[in-house]
Amino acid sequence: MLMKLNLKSALLAATLIPLGAMAHAEKISIAVGHQSMCTDTYTAGIIIKELGLLEKHLPTDGEYADAEYDISWADYSSGGPITNQMLANKLNFGVMGDYPLIVNGAKFQETDSLRTVYVAGTGYNLKGSGNGIVVPVDSDIYSIDQLKGKEVSTPVGSAAWGMLLKAMQDNNIPSDEYVLKNQSPAVGAANIAAGKIDAHSDFCPWSEIMEFRGTGRKIYDGSETGVPYLHGVVVRQDFAEEYPEVVQAFIKAVYEAGEWIRADPMTAVTEMESWTGVEKEVLYLYFSEGGHLTLEPSIKTEWIDALKFNHGVLVAEKAIPPLDFDEWITEDYLKVAYAELGVDYEADKAKMVDPAVANKGLPSQIWHPRDGVSSYGTLPEFLKSVADMQATGTNLNSTYVYDVETGLKLFGKTAFWVKAGDDYATFLRKGEAETFAAANAGNLVTFAEAVAEFSTDS
Numbered sequence: 001m002l003m004k005l006n007l008k009s010a011l012l013a014a015t016l017i018p019l020g021a022m023a024h025a026e027k028i029s030i031a032v033g034h035q036s037m038c039t040d041t042y043t044a045g046i047i048i049k050e051l052g053l054l055e056k057h058l059p060t061d062g063e064y065a066d067a068e069y070d071i072s073w074a075d076y077s078s079g080g081p082i083t084n085q086m087l088a089n090k091l092n093f094g095v096m097g098d099y100p101l102i103v104n105g106a107k108f109q110e111t112d113s114l115r116t117v118y119v120a121g122t123g124y125n126l127k128g129s130g131n132g133i134v135v136p137v138d139s140d141i142y143s144i145d146q147l148k149g150k151e152v153s154t155p156v157g158s159a160a161w162g163m164l165l166k167a168m169q170d171n172n173i174p175s176d177e178y179v180l181k182n183q184s185p186a187v188g189a190a191n192i193a194a195g196k197i198d199a200h201s202d203f204c205p206w207s208e209i210m211e212f213r214g215t216g217r218k219i220y221d222g223s224e225t226g227v228p229y230l231h232g233v234v235v236r237q238d239f240a241e242e243y244p245e246v247v248q249a250f251i252k253a254v255y256e257a258g259e260w261i262r263a264d265p266m267t268a269v270t271e272m273e274s275w276t277g278v279e280k281e282v283l284y285l286y287f288s289e290g291g292h293l294t295l296e297p298s299i300k301t302e303w304i305d306a307l308k309f310n311h312g313v314l315v316a317e318k319a320i321p322p323l324d325f326d327e328w329i330t331e332d333y334l335k336v337a338y339a340e341l342g343v344d345y346e347a348d349k350a351k352m353v354d355p356a357v358a359n360k361g362l363p364s365q366i367w368h369p370r371d372g373v374s375s376y377g378t379l380p381e382f383l384k385s386v387a388d389m390q391a392t393g394t395n396l397n398s399t400y401v402y403d404v405e406t407g408l409k410l411f412g413k414t415a416f417w418v419k420a421g422d423d424y425a426t427f428l429r430k431g432e433a434e435t436f437a438a439a440n441a442g443n444l445v446t447f448a449e450a451v452a453e454f455s456t457d458s
Helices: 002-025 039-044 046-051 053-057 079-087 098-109 159-170 185-194 206-213 237-242 244-263 265-276 280-287 301-316 332-341 345-350 379-391 430-439 447-452
Strands: 027-034 068-075 093-097 116-125 132-136 151-154 179-182 199-202 216-221 229-236 364-368 372-376 398-402 409-411 416-420 423-427 443-445
Touching (some): 039 093, 039 229, 039 244, 039 280, 046 244, 046 265, 053 068, 093 159, 132 159, 132 206, 151 159, 185 206, 199 216, 206 280, 244 265, 244 332, 364 379, 379 398, 379 447
Antiparallel strands (some): 093 229, 364 372, 364 398, 398 409, 416 423
16 A cells, blocks of 8 residues: 555656646736835836836746736736735735735635735834824824824725824824724815815825825824834745746846836936826935935844734734744745845845934935026025025925934925024924924924025015
């Protein structure tokens, strides 16, 4: 009997070998769920799609010599629906933010046999910026503690939802002291513009879209949670094990997408505006030098720690099953992809960009509709140039300054300005601006008032 079983096993193994090779000769369907309205997914989504980077890196030799690829892209407003489609085996790859990634891994591990693996990052902000809570521009709410008893909307299941839960926990605002509403980014933004909701929590770049359009004002930035903000790529484990070279090709495409942005941010944001409808001036806030996002796919130890912490936030809300991080996260595909690109993975993994350090001393900028972006070493020089350009009747595309506390890039018109003597300082948050003004014999001024100080008509 034993001999017969061994013979049967041997014959089965022999028949499986050509079947595996034949599978690669057939049509390989690659279905990707991405978010064209979430900037931190762009290097694993819209850029790869539009530039054909996945096709460029897909294997075409060896077992894949006769492979025919069928690539499809499905665009979603947040990460939750992507997980649902992956569970239904309608998507192989999913690109989403930190909290949705955790929900994805946990929901798959909750099943008897289905699994995903977290194979790469896309981008990050060490300070946690990217999520934000916005109120209508004319609202009298300026801090998160004023949200008690208010109606707050968010895309439930998104990174912004997780950030909102963490922010409320940090500020001792239990869930029964505010009304939480589930609203998609577009609906939430529309309700902010119409004054139909007290506050809306959303992920990148929705807070900045509302600021740029003049419909909303940020009262809380994700950097206040003290937890890094990151996005990444998950793949169904069955697909990854059958086609590991395809996963490696996808990671190569992610890496090249980041390089494409860094090579020419202005061209990149202009192209991405045509693909997504997000204003290039908003995208510049994320993808220019000193922008919110550091584009890099390595999986750092700090990211694993942050994801574990975020899982704990959801556990506290009884909103998540358990998650075995050791089973879920793998660097295997990343390391092979980097090696084949000739890039040092460990060197990339060891890098950490802190905006407070990296952006120190970076110039303020003006985006002129005809002349493009110009840079200024001091705020008085910047303000004088804004005044001069406006005096000619020019409607500037945008202006950019930096938060003194975090180093985060801000729109000049939405920053809180402090004038102390002949010097100026800019802040993300009103409270820190007031503290700085009090300590430096200064006072808060609006952007328009600061510019007016340098107007030849004043």
